[in-house]
Every structure is written in structure tokens, then in C-alpha cells.
Amino acid sequence: xxxxxxxxxxxxxHAFLKGQERIIVSAFESMDQGISIVDxxxxxxxxxxxxxxxxxFPSDHVSPGDSMEKLxxxxxxxxxxxxxxxxxxxxxxxxxxxxxEAHRFERVRPDGTIIEIIGSPLLGGGFVxxxxxxxxRNKTSNLAKDAVAQLNCYRQALDIHVGVxxxxxxxxxxxxxxxxxxxxxxxxxxxxxxxxxxxxxRHHDTAxxxxxxxxxSSGESWSGEIKNRxxxxxxxxxxxxxxxxxxxxxxxxxxxxxxxxxxxxxTAEDAIRRSEQKFSSIAHALPLPFVILDIDHEKPIxxxxxxxxxxxxxxxxxxxxxxxxxxxxxxxxxxxxxLRQAGRVxxxxxxxxxxxxxxxxxxxxxxxxxxxxxxxxxxxxxxISNRKRSENAVREREKRLQGIMDAVSxxxxxxNHLGLVETVNNxxxxxxxxxxxxxxxxxxxxxxxxxxxxGGCALEEFxxxxxxxxxxxxxxxxxxxxxxxxxxxxxxxxLHLRKKRLLLVVVTDMTSRNAADSEKERLEQELRQSQKxxxxxxxxxxxAHDINNTLVPVIALSELAIEALQxxxxxxxxxxxxxxxxxxxxxxxxxxxxxxxxxxxxxxRLDLTEITKETLKLLRSTIPSTVTIVDSLxxxxxxxxxxDTQIHQxxxxxxxxxxxxxxxGTGSIEIASRVETFKxxxxxxxAMEANTDFAILSVRxxxxxxxxxxxxxxxxxxxxxxxxGEGTGLGLSVVHGVVTGHGGTVKVDSVLGEGTTFHxxxxxxxxxxxGTPHEVGSE
Amino acid sequence: MARxxxxxxxxxxxxxxxxxxxxxxxxxxxxxxxxxxxxVYGDRKDIDLVITDIIMPEMEGVEVILELRKRTPGQKILAxxxxxxxKNQDYLKTAEQLGANATLSKPFSxxxxxxxxxxxxxx
Numbered sequence: 001x002x003x004x005x006x007x008x009x010x011x012x013x014h015a016f017l018k019g020q021e022r023i024i025v026s027a028f029e030s031m032d033q034g035i036s037i038v039d040x041x042x043x044x045x046x047x048x049x050x051x052x053x054x055x056x057f058p059s060d061h062v063s064p065g066d067s068m069e070k071l072x073x074x075x076x077x078x079x080x081x082x083x084x085x086x087x088x089x090x091x092x093x094x095x096x097x098x099x100x101e102a103h104r105f106e107r108v109r110p111d112g113t114i115i116e117i118i119g120s121p122l123l124g125g126g127f128v129x130x131x132x133x134x135x136x137r138n139k140t141s142n143l144a145k146d147a148v149a150q151l152n153c154y155r156q157a158l159d160i161h162v163g164v165x166x167x168x169x170x171x172x173x174x175x176x177x178x179x180x181x182x183x184x185x186x187x188x189x190x191x192x193x194x195x196x197x198x199x200x201x202r203h204h205d206t207a208x209x210x211x212x213x214x215x216x217s218s219g220e221s222w223s224g225e226i227k228n229r230x231x232x233x234x235x236x237x238x239x240x241x242x243x244x245x246x247x248x249x250x251x252x253x254x255x256x257x258x259x260x261x262x263x264x265x266x267t268a269e270d271a272i273r274r275s276e277q278k279f280s281s282i283a284h285a286l287p288l289p290f291v292i293l294d295i296d297h298e299k300p301i302x303x304x305x306x307x308x309x310x311x312x313x314x315x316x317x318x319x320x321x322x323x324x325x326x327x328x329x330x331x332x333x334x335x336x337x338x339l340r341q342a343g344r345v346x347x348x349x350x351x352x353x354x355x356x357x358x359x360x361x362x363x364x365x366x367x368x369x370x371x372x373x374x375x376x377x378x379x380x381x382x383x384i385s386n387r388k389r390s391e392n393a394v395r396e397r398e399k400r401l402q403g404i405m406d407a408v409s410x411x412x413x414x415x416n417h418l419g420l421v422e423t424v425n426n427x428x429x430x431x432x433x434x435x436x437x438x439x440x441x442x443x444x445x446x447x448x449x450x451x452x453x454x455g456g457c458a459l460e461e462f463x464x465x466x467x468x469x470x471x472x473x474x475x476x477x478x479x480x481x482x483x484x485x486x487x488x489x490x491x492x493x494x495l496h497l498r499k500k501r502l503l504l505v506v507v508t509d510m511t512s513r514n515a516a517d518s519e520k521e522r523l524e525q526e527l528r529q530s531q532k533x534x535x536x537x538x539x540x541x542x543x544a545h546d547i548n549n550t551l552v553p554v555i556a557l558s559e560l561a562i563e564a565l566q567x568x569x570x571x572x573x574x575x576x577x578x579x580x581x582x583x584x585x586x587x588x589x590x591x592x593x594x595x596x597x598x599x600x601x602x603x604x605r606l607d608l609t610e611i612t613k614e615t616l617k618l619l620r621s622t623i624p625s626t627v628t629i630v631d632s633l634x635x636x637x638x639x640x641x642x643x644d645t646q647i648h649q650x651x652x653x654x655x656x657x658x659x660x661x662x663x664x665g666t667g668s669i670e671i672a673s674r675v676e677t678f679k680x681x682x683x684x685x686x687a688m689e690a691n692t693d694f695a696i697l698s699v700r701x702x703x704x705x706x707x708x709x710x711x712x713x714x715x716x717x718x719x720x721x722x723x724x725g726e727g728t729g730l731g732l733s734v735v736h737g738v739v740t741g742h743g744g745t746v747k748v749d750s751v752l753g754e755g756t757t758f759h760x761x762x763x764x765x766x767x768x769x770x771g772t773p774h775e776v777g778s779e
Numbered sequence: 780m781a782r783x784x785x786x787x788x789x790x791x792x793x794x795x796x797x798x799x800x801x802x803x804x805x806x807x808x809x810x811x812x813x814x815x816x817x818x819v820y821g822d823r824k825d826i827d828l829v830i831t832d833i834i835m836p837e838m839e840g841v842e843v844i845l846e847l848r849k850r851t852p853g854q855k856i857l858a859x860x861x862x863x864x865x866k867n868q869d870y871l872k873t874a875e876q877l878g879a880n881a882t883l884s885k886p887f888s889x890x891x892x893x894x895x896x897x898x899x900x901x902x
Contacts, residue, residue: 544861545861548861549886550791551885552789552861553795556795556799556886556889559888
């Protein structure tokens with residue numbers, strides 16, 4: 001309760017207030033307005049809290065009995081009256097109040113609120129003032145003003161762009177704006193008072209106008225498009241809205257029409273409609289199913305009859321969503337992905353499903369088409385089931401054929417009429433080291449080495465006179481990609497496909513065949529050799545007996561005869577020749593027997609050192625004294641298993657051979673021995689399971705040496721460099737036969753003019769394995 | 780002077796040996812095969828050395844050696860051979876094992892014969 005009642009000087013008020021105090025107080029407080037009461041001396045008597053609130057007086061600053069001047073000064077000081085002299089502002093307001101006249105004015109407070117102040121004098125002096133917040137009320141009245149201004153703007157805009165006409169209930173023009181005149185080609189005066197029907201183009205029937213009339217005469221507005229005729233007779237389209245207006249009595253007294261010229265749009269629409277009709281009739285007539293989708297949702301906006309027949313069934317006339325027609329949704333995603341990326345897709349092959357659920361192969365092409373700002377997707381579908389079926393059949397056949405070709409170990413190449421490679425098999429790839437991709441268009445000439453009959457123009461010559469049943473074969477050199485060559489057998493057959501010549505070329509790599517051939521040859525030679533030896537053995541066995549018997553008188557009787565003759569007898573040298581010849585035959589037979597006997601040596605434990613030393617003793621009497629024999633043999637026993645006669649024979653042969661190699665019959669032969677261990681594989685021609693110790697006898701002569709060309713052949717039977725009659729050609733082959741027969745091997749080093757060294761490798765007996773020495777059983 | 784019995788089917792071998800031995804003043808008896816050789820040999824104890832071939836028709840030298848060893852255990856025998864007739868085989872080793880005092884391969888030189896004969900007679 002902010003109302004404070006102080007003492008009242010005036011009796012009447014005092015008495016009034018006394019009686020009505022409670023009512024007034026509560027009435028004051030319930031008011032939405034502020035209220036203040038001042039006495040004749042302009043001192044504040046009473047006020048309510050709304051008064052303090054509206055004028056923003058702090059409650060502790062105002063109390064009953066305050067002079068009006070104090071309140072005015074407070075206001076002036078805080079700027080409520082705007083800029084200016086404060087005393088003057090206060091004095092002018094006090095002067096007004098002193099007149100004690102009724103007054104009403106609005107005051108705008110600094111915060112923008114507008115306060116309406118109404119003062120009324122009281123009987124007996126003083127007056128009561130009502131303060132009212134009219135800010136909102138003033139704002140509303142401003143809006144109405146703004147709205148009128150805005151409407152004027154609209155009207156101006158309307159007059160520029162839209163034709164406005166007002167007719168009376170008869171249909172006669174009472175008002176037209178400039179725009180309306182311009183649209184219809186009549187000026188203002190020509191229209192006023194005329195019936196609107198002067199614009200009738202006869203395009204619409206009477207029913208059309210009756211409908212309009214019914215509508216507007218019943219008080220409803222009408223909107224629609226009307227085709228009218230201008231003054232000059234040309235026709236034009238307007239988009240028209242007619243609104244009926246009623247007078248105070250509720251009767252329609254005028255019609256306001258608003259018209260927009262839409263002739264251009266109408267013309268364009270007509271063109272589009274005609275075009276659409278044309279398009280649609282063509283589209284439906286096409287046997288190719290196609291559909292147009294909106295770009296955003298891929299929903300069909302048009303599909304032709306063929307499309308609907310296939311995908312929607314005969315009953316359904318509407319376009320079908322595209323999702324169910326793709327058998328594999330992944331394909332649909334891939335298709336649209338490609339379309340959106342490239343803007344178009346051509347011949348995308350995929351499986352589709354028709355309305356009956358049957359799958360078929362289709363080739364789909366699509367374009368994103370833009371018409372103005374709108375884009376849509378145009379999709380055309382082609383049924384390629386038949387093509388696909390035949391393609392598959394062809395592919396299968398090709399696959400089978402390629403499989404067969406690839407299984408063949410010969411290179412198979414087809415060459416077209418231009419001489420370029422068309423197809424190849426795996427073997428051809430491997431053979432020429434050219435990949436299938438690289439082979440595509442590879443010239444046939446490049447397949448063969450230069451100068452070969454197939455290398456270029458000679459092909460025609462090669463094929464001359466051949467027909468499709470002929471296969472021409474030639475052995476030439478094939479050329480790999482890297483230029484290396486290989487021996488090849490090439491068979492060519494020509495075929496004619498669609499009048500074009502196709503060459504079927506089959507290439508066989510002869511490298512391995514040639515290698516096999518030479519291996520076969522070697523084996524055959526070996527076989528021949530061993531057969532020869534076997535025959536020789538048989539022959540020797542059979543003939544040796546007789547030859548030896550025959551030689552008995554030849555040799556012995558020659559000797560006797562020589563003995564009997566005088567030294568100067570001419571016959572003596574003749575007889576000596578006979579004796580020499582006989583001795584030669586004897587040696588030949590011996591060698592043949594030794595050679596053919598080599599496979600069956602006796603096996604017993606021997607000391608190689610001992611045998612060698614014994615042989616040396618014997619050799620000293622055989623070898624010419626001009627040849628020095630150097631003994632560099634080690635003293636240790638060299639236990640081996642074998643046949644002493646054979647070893648003896650081998651050493652004799654070696655020494656005789658060495659002595660024969662001495663150019664002038666002088667020189668030296670050194671024999672040395674040593675022991676060496678070999679790992680399996682280290683000695684060629686010797687099979688070993690574990691490391692083996694070998695005794696090596698090396699016989700080195702200071703002879704003429706052996707030419708490298710023939711070094712490899714010295715062990716061949718019957719190979720000799722000696723004059724006919726001097727050598728048997730079996731000496732070194734016996735050496736070789738004996739040593740290999742003992743599980744060893746022979747190596748030979750030779751330097752022309754310096755001499756030759758033969759190394760004889762004999763496997764040593766493993767004494768630890770053998771345990772106590774014992775005789776190994778003979779055969 | 781010694782007495783020899785030569786058993787060999789080859790006439791030229793017999794005659795050559797005869798010529799060589801006679802040159803050294805030895806007496807020579809001949810037989811053309813083992814059977815005949817043993818017949819000539821008979822019970823005689825005056826043959827100093829029997830020279831026998833190994834491969835012969837009628838009776839082989841090997842049989843001759845065995846038979847002689849039976850009749851006269853101390854009989855000196857020299858086996859000679861020109862090798863096998865059909866097989867490349869050395870029969871002289873066999874002869875040695877059967878008790879031939881020495882062996883000699885055909886053909887041989889005069890020196891071979893004289894040396895071997897001397898060796899045998901000296902045993």
C-alpha cells in the first residue's frame with residue numbers, strides 16, 4: 001500500500017476522503033492509469049503506485065506534501081523534457097498548472113513510451129491528473145498509415161504490370177487503367193461505357209462465359225485464362241481474376257477484374273503441347289522400350305507402351321519403378337553410378353526381369369538430358385537375349401578350342417591375310433617368349449630368322465600350289481622376342497575364311513628334339529662300340545688261338561733263320577722284318593684280348609705301390625735306355641681291390657706310350673703317387689656315396705704332348721696318331737678300361753712341346769671298414 | 780740232351796718246337812692230340828718234359844695234365860696256349876693250378892722257349 005493519506009486542509013475533501021478512504025485507495029490501486037492529486041498550492045496530496053511506475057519516480061523520492069515544483073525539477077534534471085534550461089522548463093510547466101485549466105497532451109519519455117496526460121481541476125482548488133501509457137495505441141495508428149502508403153505503392157505497381165478494369169453490373173466498363181488499355185489496344189475513352197464483350201474473341205463458347213457470370217454474380221470471385229480480341233483484331237490471352245464488390249446494402253454494384261497478358265506463355269505452351277503430343281505418339285510407336293526418370297529420385301515420369309508392356313504387364317498402364325527390373329541390385333547401382341559420373345552410358349549389358357519375372361539379357365543406354373534448368377534421365381533398353389545366347393555359344397566354342405590349343409605342346413599360331421598374328425596358344429607364347437597381348441598384330445616375319453624361307457616374301461613361293469588340304473613343312477630357325485633363335489619345324493596350312501586367307505602355323509621346337517637326337521646318337525654309338533667290342537672279343541677269342549699258333553713258326557723260325565745266317569747276308573734283314581711283323585701281330589692280339597677282357601677283372605686285395613714297383617723293374621728292360629725312368633712313388637702301402645695283371649698291363653701300356661711320345665727317343669718318364677680324398681660328385685664318371693680316399697698314380701713324360709683337339713679322344717678304342725703298323729690304337733683305351741673297371745678314373749693334362757701327364761685314380765680300400773685284411777673272393 | 784713229348788694239334792707248332800729243340804740237340808716225340816699223346820707217353824719214364832697245348836680235339840690239354848699227374852706224379856709239364864678257341868679265356872692259369880710246371884703263351888720267341896724249358900728241367 002503506497003497510498004499515504006496525510007492531513008487534508010480542505011474540509012470537503014477531508015470529509016469525503018474520510019468516508020470513502022478505503023474505496024478510493026483500493027480504486028486508485030486497481031487502476032491501469034497513474035493518478036495524482038495536487039491541492040491549490042500545487043502540493044502533492046495523493047497518488048497511486050502506477051503513477052510512480054509510469055513516470056519512473058523512485059518511491060522513496062516521492063511522498064505526499066511534496067511540491068509539484070520538486071517533481072517537475074526532478075523530471076527536468078533527468079532529461080524527461082529534453083535539452084534546454086531546466087529552470088525555464090520547470091517554470092513554464094508551473095505556470096500552466098497555476099492556471100488550473102483542464103488540459104490534455106502527450107509526452108514522449110526518453111525511453112520512447114508515450115504518456116497521455118489528462119488534467120482536470122477540482123472544485124475548491126487543485127486538480128487531478130490521469131497518466132495513461134498510449135505507446136501501443138499510437139503504434140497501431142502508425143501501422144494503418146503505413147498500410148495506406150504501401151497500398152498506394154502496390155497500386156502503382158499494379159497499374160504498370162496488370163490491367164485493371166471495373167465494370168458495372170451490366171458489364172459496362174466504368175474504370176480501366178492504362179495497362180488494361182494497352183493490353184487490349186483500346187484507349188480509355190473507347191472502353192468506358194462499352195460492354196466487356198467487345199473483347200470477345202469467339203474462342204470460348206457461351207457456356208464458358210455463363211459459368212463465369214454465374215460465379216461472380218453469386219458473389220464469388222473467378223480466376224481463369226481467357227482468350228480475347230484486340231481492337232486490331234489480333235487475339236491475346238489473359239490470366240484474369242474477377243472480384244465482385246458489394247455496396248452498403250449488400251448488393252453487388254461492381255466487378256473489378258485484374259488481367260495479365262499471358263499470350264507469350266500460351267503460345268509457348270501450345271508449342272510444347274504439340275511437341276509433347278508428337279513426342280508421345282512417336283515414343284509409344286517405338287518398339288524400343290524406354291523410360292524417362294526424374295533426376296532426383298530416379299522415379300519414372302514417362303515410359304512408352306513398349307516399356308510398360310514388358311515391365312508392367314498389359315493391364316498396368318503406368319510407368320514402373322526401375323528397382324525391380326534389375327536382377328542384381330548391384331548392377332543398377334553400378335549403372336547409375338556410371339551414368340551420374342559420365343552423364344551417359346552406352347550399351348551397358350545386364351540381366352533384367354520382365355513383369356512375369358522372366359530374366360533376359362539387355363543392353364541399356366542412358367543419357368542425362370537437360371531441358372532448361374530441369375534434368376531428367378532417358379533410358380533405352382534393348383533385348384539382347386538372342387545375341388547373348390549366340391555370343392555365349394561362340395565364346396564357349398572358342399574357349400574349348402583355346403583349351404585344346406593350349407593343351408598342345410606345339411606352338412599354334414593363326415596369321416591373317418595381312419600377315420599379322422591373330423591367335424596363339426600357350427606353347428607359342430612360351431616358344432617365342434611373346435605374351436598373347438604382344439602377339440596381337442605381331443608380324444609373321446618376326447617369328448622367323450632372317451633369310452629363312454618363311455621370312456617374308458618367300459612365303460608365297462613356299463605355299464605355291466598348295467590347297468587347303470596341304471600341309472607344308474619346313475625346318476627353319478624361329479626367332480624369339482629377344483632376337484635369339486631356336487631350331488624349329490614349321491608346318492603351314494592355308495584356310496580361306498570369308499574369302500580371306502588365314503594361315504595355320506604349327507611350330508615345333510626342335511632344340512630338345514635335336515638334343516634328344518644327339519643323346520640318342522651318343523647312346524647308339526656307345527651301343528655300337530660295345531657291340532663292336534663284344535664282337536671283337538668273340539672274334540679275338542676265336543681267332544687269337546689260330547693267329548697265335550700261326551705266329552709260332554713265324555716268330556721262332558725267323559729267329560732261328562736269322563741266327564743261322566751270316567751277319568752280312570741280305571736275307572737277314574728281310575727275316576728280321578718278318579720277325580718284327582710277327583711280333584707286331586702278337587702284340588695286337590694281346591691288346592685285343594686285354595681290351596675285350598676288361599669287364600671281368602679279378603678282385604683281390606692288392607698293394608698298388610708294390611705292383612707299380614714290380615712293373616717298373618720289368619719296364620726298365622723294355623723301355624729304351626735313352627729314356628730315364630724316375631721313381632717318385634711313395635713308400636706307403638696303397639691297398640686297393642683289383643686285378644694285378646690288368647694293372648700291370650695298364651702301366652706297361654702307359655709307359656710304352658710315353659716312351660713312344662719322346663720325339664728323338666730321349667727324355668724322362670716320372671711316376672709319382674699320392675693319396676687324396678674326394679667328395680661325391682667331385683670326380684666325374686665316378687659314383688661315390690661318401691667321401692672316398694683315392695690313390696693317384698701320375699705318369700709324366702717329357703714327350704711331344706697331345707694336341708687339345710684330340711685330348712678327349714685318346715682313350716677311344718682304335719684311336720691312334722701313330723703310323724699304320726706302329727700302334728694298335730688300343731693301348732690307352734686298355735688303360736682307361738682297366739682303371740674305370742677298378743672304380744676309378746683317368747685324367748690327362750698335356751702341353752704341346754712339354755709333355756703329357758696321365759693321372760690314374762684308384763679308390764683305396766677303407767681299412768677301418770674292412771677290419772682285418774682278407775682276400776676278396778674272385779669271380 | 781733231353782727227351783721231349785710235344786702234344787699239339789697244330790703241325791706248324793709241333794714242327795717249330797721240334798726245330799728249336801733239335802737245334803739245341805734235344806730229342807723230340809710228337810702227338811697230334813691229348814689221346815694220342817697219352818698213348819705215345821704210355822708207361823715211359825724217359826720223357827724229361829711234356830709240352831702240351833691246352834685246347835685240342837679228342838682230348839684237351841687239361842685232361843692230359845691230370846692224367847699225367849696220375850701216371851707219373853713227378854712228370855715235368857710245360858703248358859702252352861694260343862688262347863681260347865671261341866672264348867677269350869686264359870687257360871694257362873688253369874693249367875698252372877692243375878700242376879703244370881710252367882706255362883708259355885703262343886707265340887713265343889726262341890729265347891722264351893729255351894729259357895722256360897731250362898727252368899722246367901732245372902726244377
